[in-house]
Structure formats: structure tokens, C-alpha cells
Amino acid sequence: MSLARIKGQDKAIGLLTAAFESERLSHAYLFGGPDGVGKETTALAFAQALNCEEEGLSGCGTCASCKMAQGLSHPDIHLIFPVPTTLKPAERSALLSGHASGGYREQDFGRKTAIISVETVLSEVVAKANQRPYIGPWKVFVLADADMMTTEAANTLLKTLEEPPDKTVIILTTSRPNALPATVISRCQKIPFAGLGRGTIEEVLLADPRLGFDKASARAAAALAQGSAGRAVRTNRQGPQVELKRVADLMAGGRTKDVASLVNEATALAFRLGRSEQQRFLDLMLLWYRDVLKLSEMGADAATPHLLYSQHLAELKAAADAMDVETLGRLIDKIDDARRAIERYSNATIVFTSVLLDVAVARKETATKRGVRHAA
Numbered sequence: 589m590s591l592a593r594i595k596g597q598d599k600a601i602g603l604l605t606a607a608f609e610s611e612r613l614s615h616a617y618l619f620g621g622p623d624g625v626g627k628e629t630t631a632l633a634f635a636q637a638l639n640c641e642e643e644g645l646s647g648c649g650t651c652a653s654c655k656m657a658q659g660l661s662h663p664d665i666h667l668i669f670p671v672p673t674t675l676k677p678a679e680r681s682a683l684l685s686g687h688a689s690g691g692y693r694e695q696d697f698g699r700k701t702a703i704i705s706v707e708t709v710l711s712e713v714v715a716k717a718n719q720r721p722y723i724g725p726w727k728v729f730v731l732a733d734a735d736m737m738t739t740e741a742a743n744t745l746l747k748t749l750e751e752p753p754d755k756t757v758i759i760l761t762t763s764r765p766n767a768l769p770a771t772v773i774s775r776c777q778k779i780p781f782a783g784l785g786r787g788t789i790e791e792v793l794l795a796d797p798r799l800g801f802d803k804a805s806a807r808a809a810a811a812l813a814q815g816s817a818g819r820a821v822r823t824n825r826q827g828p829q830v831e832l833k834r835v836a837d838l839m840a841g842g843r844t845k846d847v848a849s850l851v852n853e854a855t856a857l858a859f860r861l862g863r864s865e866q867q868r869f870l871d872l873m874l875l876w877y878r879d880v881l882k883l884s885e886m887g888a889d890a891a892t893p894h895l896l897y898s899q900h901l902a903e904l905k906a907a908a909d910a911m912d913v914e915t916l917g918r919l920i921d922k923i924d925d926a927r928r929a930i931e932r933y934s935n936a937t938i939v940f941t942s943v944l945l946d947v948a949v950a951r952k953e954t955a956t957k958r959g960v961r962h963a964a
């Protein structure tokens with residue numbers, strides 16, 4: 589993809605372009621920002637543009653170098669991303685070719701933790717950085733989700749960052765810059781990436797026919813995506829209504845009526861879903877309570893506001909009746925914490941048990957409070 593076609597990241601691309609035009613490219617960049625907003629796409633487009641046979645940063649898309657870059661087969665452009673240690677080389681190349689043809693790299697390995705190992709950094713970065721470019725002019729290394737480097741891997745990379753070979757650019761992308769060692773961060777020039785607006789996400793989804801969105805589904809997915817085009821892409825694949833129903837059922841309380849069924853449900857969520865699906869599930873829980881909050885604030889007699897869970901209005905109303913606004917606010921914070929815990933690879937069974945317990949306690953608390961008020 590050419591840099592010009594990337595949507596919603598004008599600031600980041602402006603910084604890179606200015607550095608290139610003033611011949612002050614840094615040896616290392618840190619692309620920081622939320623998941624699914626185009627950090628990796630921009631890094632690869634920048635790598636393509638640097639090596640394009642045309643003048644400037646055009647990334648024409650038609651020269652031999654651009655074609656190789658787009659197929660991820662350019663010998664001077666290297667994409668490194670976290671994989672489970674058990675992944676075989678053939679499986680890794682299958683992932684890469686999926687990335688080249690699909691545009692979005694799905695990196696949900698279920699319950700296996702994916703890392704960037706020291707062996708990978710040594711063979712894919714250090715060794716290759718010290719060779720001359722094959723066709724050049726630039727060697728570019730993109731380390732996606734660089735925060736998943738092991739400590740040993742980060743220390744090994746640090747040596748290359750400290751003594752950067754000529755004509756080499758190393759780009760680290762991360763949604764959790766604080767998880768990287770300060771020594772690594774201090775060697776990189778930071779390029780901030782912003783969350784995307786709904787309109788931009790819609791455009792991104794519709795721009796690539798391979799993603800399979802029509803206008804209506806793009807609009808629904810963009811509304812659910814909270815600024816992340818990557819998340820919107822996953823929405824489509826899983827079918828929003830089925831997902832919404834599952835969350836609505838759970839939130840309505842039928843499936844978590846006692847401790848045993850609550851633990852069952854939490855275990856199911858922890859074991860059946862991969863990490864990104866778990867995050868998404870928590871996102872949908874948040875959106876459920878946002879709807880409940882909207883209903884509470886509008887009052888029962890007001891015209892129905894625009895709700896995501898409009899097909900579950902009765903359950904939403906019941907939830908709005910069962911919980912006061914203060915409790916609701918606290919619960920929303922807790923679900924948000926749970927989302928971050930999953931992001932940090934905390935034990936999913938514990939996270940889900942505790943968040944479903946929080947929901948049950950919140951329901952009960954309000955009931956008790958109201959009971960006391962009635963009695964008084």
C-alpha cells in the first residue's frame with residue numbers, strides 16, 4: 589500500500605515524510621498507538637516508499653521493488669511479529685502470505701502466548717542488519733507488537749539500536765509502549781498514532797473489497813470498533829448480531845444466576861475464546877452498559893435513544909431498573925480494568941470470574957440499597 593492511501597494517520601505520515609525530505613531519517617522509530625489503527629500498515633508502506641524506484645516517497649506500487657514490497661518478498665524489508673514458540677517455520681510463512689494477501693494480520697493464537705524471541709531477533713534483525721542491502725537503498729525492519737519481545741530479545745536488539753548500521757531503519761510498533769524497556773524507547777524516535785474516527789473506519793473497510801463489507805455492515809462495524817479498524821475487521825468475521833445476543837443473554841443474568849453457573853460461564857469464556865475475542869467480548873460488555881446508562885439517563889418515558897443493543901430493549905430496561913447510575917459507573921471502570929488485564933496476558937479465568945462476579949455484586953448491591961430505602 590502506498591503511504592498516500594493510508595487513512596486517518598496524516599500526522600504520523602507527515603512526520604516521516606518531513607524527516608525523509610530533510611534527509612534526517614532516524615535509525616529507529618517507535619510507532620505507538622491503539623491496536624488496529626494502521627501502525628504496521630504504515631511501517632510497511634514506509635518501507636515500500638523508501639525502496640521505491642521512483643523519486644521521493646511515492647511508493648508507486650508498480651515498479652519491481654514496490655511489487656516485491658507488497659508481496660512481502662522484498663529482500664531488504666523484514667517483518668517480524670510475535671509467534672508462539674511452538675510455531676513451525678512453514679506455519680510462519682503461511683501467516684506471512686496471509687498478511688500479504690489479506691492486508692490484516694490476524695494474530696490470535698488462542699491460549700498460546702506469542703513472543704518475539706532472542707533467536708528471532710538474532711537471525712532476522714541483527715544478522716541481516718549487518719549485511720549490505722540486496723537491492724536497496726534501504727534495509728527496513730518492522731517489529732510488530734515489539735512489546736512482546738522477551739527481555740533477552742530486547743537487550744539483543746538494543747545493541748543494534750546503539751550502533752545502527754548504515755542505511756538501516758528499524759521500526760517498532762506497539763500499543764503498549766510502557767511494556768518496552770526504557771533503554772529501547774530512548775533509542776527510538778516516537779511517532780504517535782491516533783484512534784480512528786467512525787467515518788475513517790468505514791472508509792478503510794469499504795476501500796478493500798477483500799474484507800467483504802457492504803455499506804450497512806461497514807457502518808455497524810465502525811460503530812462497534814472504538815477507533816480501531818482492526819477490531820472492525822474482526823467484527824464482520826464473527827457476525828455482530830450473534831455476538832450481541834450472547835453478551836445480552838449473559839448481561840441479562842439468566843446464565844449467571846448462582847456462583848456455580850457464573851464460574852462455568854467465566855471458564856467457558858477463558859477457554860473457548862482467543863485473546864482478541866476475549867477483549868472484544870469485554871468491549872461488548874462495556875457497550876451494553878453504555879446502552880443501559882443511556883436508558884437510565886433518558887428516563888423510561890423518553891423516546892428510545894439510538895442503542896447498539898436495540899434488539900434487546902426489554903433486557904436493557906430491566907438492567908437500567910436494576911442498577912443505579914453510580915454503581916453502573918463503577919462497573920464500567922471494572923470492565924475496563926478487565927480489558928487491560930487481558931491485554932497484559934493475565935490469567936483469563938481469573939479475569940472473567942472476577943468481572944462476572946463484579947456484575948452480580950453490582951446487581952445485588954443496588955437491590956439491597958433500594959430495599960433499605962424502601963424500608964426506611
Ligand SMILES: [Zn+2]
Pocket residue numbers: 639640641642647648649650651652653654655
Ligand atoms: Zn515503486
